Amino acid sequence: MSSETKQILTTDGIPLEVSLKKAERKNKIKAFLLVAPLLFFLIITYVFPIGDMLFRSIDDKMVTQMLPKTFKAMENWDGQELPEEEVFAAFHEDFIKLVEDKREGKLSTQLNYTKNGFKSIIKKLRRKSKSFEEGNYKEQIMSVHKRWADVEYWRAIKRRAPEFTSQKYLKGMDMYVNEEGKIVSVEEDRRIHRVLWLRTLEIAFFVTVFCFLMAYPIAHLLATLPMKYSNLLMICVLLPFWTSLLVRTASWMILLQQQGIVNDFFVGIGLVADDNRPEMMYNKTGSYVAMTQILLPFMVLPLYSVMKTISPSLMRAGKSLGGTPFVAFWKVYFPLTIPGIGAGCLLVFILAIGYYITPALVGGASGTLISNQIAFHMKSTLDWSFASAMGLMLLSGVLVIYWLYNKIVGIDNIKLG
Amino acid sequence: MPVNKEFVKFDKVDKSYDGKVLVVKDLQLNIAEGEFITMLGPSGSGKTTCLMMLAGFETPTNGEIYLDGNAISSIPPHKRGIGMVFQNYALFPHMTVYENLAFPLRVRKIPKDEADKKIDKALSMVSLQGFAARMPGQLSGGQQQRVAVARSLVFDPQLVLMDEPLGALDKNLRESMQYEIKHIHESIGVTVVYVTHDQSEALTMSNRIAVFNDGKVQQLSSPDELYEKPVNSFVAEFIGENNTFNGEVSDISGEKCKVKLANAEIIANPISVKSKGDRTKVSLRPERALINPKDKMDNIHNGKIEEVIYHGDHTRVRINLLGNPEFILKVPNSSANLDIKLGNEIKIGWNSQDARALDPK
Secondary structure (H helix, E strand, O other): OOHHHHHHHEEOOHHHHOOOOOOOHHHHHHHHHHHHHHHHHHHHHHHHHHHHHHHHHEHHHHHHHOOOOHHHHOOOOOOOOOOHHHHHHHHHHEEEHHOOOOOOOHHHHHHHHOOOOHHHHHHHHHHHHHOOOOOOOHHHHHOHHHHHHHHHHHHHHHHHHOOOHHHHHHHHOOOEOOOOOEEEEHHHOOHHHHHHHHHHHHHHHHHHHHHHHHHHHHHHHHOOOOOOHHHHHHHHHHHHOOOOOOHHHHHHHHHHHOHHHHHHHHHHOOOOOHHHHOOOOOOHHHHHHHHHHHHHHHHHHHHHHHHOOOOOHHHHHHHHHOOOOHHHHHHHHHHHHHHHHHHHHHHHHHHHHOOOOOHHHHHOOOOOOHHHHHHHHHHHHHHHHHHHHHHHHHHHHHHHHHHHHHHHOOOOOOOOO | OHHHHHEEEEEEEEOOOOOEEEEEEEEEEEEOOOOOEOOOEEOOOHHHHHHHHOOOOOOOEEEEEEEOOEEEEOHHHHHHHEEEEEOOOOOOOOHHHHHHHHHHHHHHOHHHHHHHHHHHHHHHHOOOOOOOOOOHEEEEEEEHHHHHHHHHOOOOOEEEEEOOOOOOHHHHHHHHHHHHHHHHHHOOOOEEEEEOOHHHHHHHHHEEEEEEEOEEEEEEOOOOOOOHHHOOOHHHHOOOOOOEEEEEEEEOOOOOOEEEEEOOEEEEEEOOOOOOOOEEEEEOHHHEEEEEOOOOOOOOEEEEEEEEEEOEEEEEEEEOOOOEEEEEEEEHHHHHOOOOOOOOOEEEEEOOOHHHEOOOO
């Protein structure tokens, strides 16, 4: 017992633990320096942009900073009736300053996100405000346009007072905070995002299923064929992988269009009438076909790497013990490929859920995904905070799927190679 | 009940994979019920192919295999009811030991309580009681091997095939497993066909050994006969150690023949030489030659000791004898009083009965 509690010393009399740490410190520093470039790179290209995105999606300081006096004056306003003169005066003061800085356009864009109709009345106000007289701003502003006399618009302005907001996230789910401050859904005919989310999940799910159904036999063949054939087959699998995504998508456009090769073939063998060619592009079918083909290698490779490690003698053992070929496959081979199936499905699903170029080109209106909407807001409406919010919703969706996968299958049950 | 002498019968079986080379040539082999037969041979000799044909994973190119009188070439493996132990055990890694053993019983729809009894019995046979809940990955190589043996026996097959089952084990474990498998075979009387390239394994375990080479059975006989009386020089060289003299028959009469070497003449036992002038290879086991023989032996020659290697229980002595510098003698350690020193000239003697004049090859 005493030898266990006694501290072990090296021959120099230094405690062994200290000596060991000292000896290993150099190695630890070396190891850290080796990973440092990657760590640095990841922080700059990954952690920082995601953090920025998160911030952008909830940041609402812009309006707060543009109308500081207005919001201060609005603090005591209950939002029931039109605000008092002091609010109008403060708004006028803020607005004149914005006009001087030529920033009133930004204000109109921002307020327009909250309520449609701000753009025109702010333009009008800018023109008219040059001839405003001192005092009684309430009357003067209200006379510019009848919407300035509508309490709804003033409530909309007040809703932009807080520095942080969740409204982008609500908008991403087709919801908003109404006049009474309650979270409600938008009218049925204006719900566009929910449909897109559901469609994204649906397309990603079915693309994963199709990829799985097609990749499993290919991977099995790859893993069991003799080397010279399997290498050739492997190249066939990888060749599309090395071709540009755009080229592959464009070639699907050539194949699938109404006057395209596939339709010509169907007409040629008499499957469909010439004047009744099916639409296989610019709808969901196009997205399914092209995405399945493009994502197939991501399913084949993990499956192949797992199947390669399964000894053929296991199937033989299953059969020699009396299992029919199907039983041997289902009870022995299939369970052993589950890590590969998990890896492949997770990979394909996550890639499919964020797919962008292919659905944009062959998906048409009914085949586009949420990522196309994100891109639309990044490029066309320039509502970056909304795009960020949707991006983060997508990211959290992926994390939820990852979590679910971990719960159901176990993440250590995954094998990428 | 008389034992079925032709429980397994290979009838003129040929096998070729590519249509050019025959891996198995005109195989004729009968295996009796309850027998432990070993197919022994170098790699590529066709022994594993024979086993795979019997198991049903390969089909004979020509000929037929009979199991208990029935032709089985067209029966798929899962309907043959043959137990098999694979080279790398082939335990199902995602199932526990219990589930592995239950697999053949479940596919046969044996009720659970009966299956449990059989599994218990099989596990106790390989002394692995209490291991039922373990995963194969948690077992040592020897334990995995025993599970594989238990699994191949649990559904009471009449025939069990073993494909180099001990190849992956270390030497000590391999030896103890050899005895264990042998005892299991003796206690349940199942017919075993065992494939190995390890001759000591074959000699220890089998009732009969079929030595394969070049797609053919070179000799089929009991271990002692195989060792003592090899019928050709391949078997003589493949099994055990062997001293050889190449020469030409100069005289032959009944049980004896004279073989003329480069610069001497020895007396040998004519096995595959027929007449004067035949080329021959004379084979002599190292332990059959004695130093300074006291008995009267019909071959006594002088040789020079070239090398002495101590082996614990015996000493190996390499002697330059009659122009063969690789002549090996095994001297038991008890005879250390003999004058075995490097460079000494000594007298070596053997009986002509033990010097077998085989084919020259």
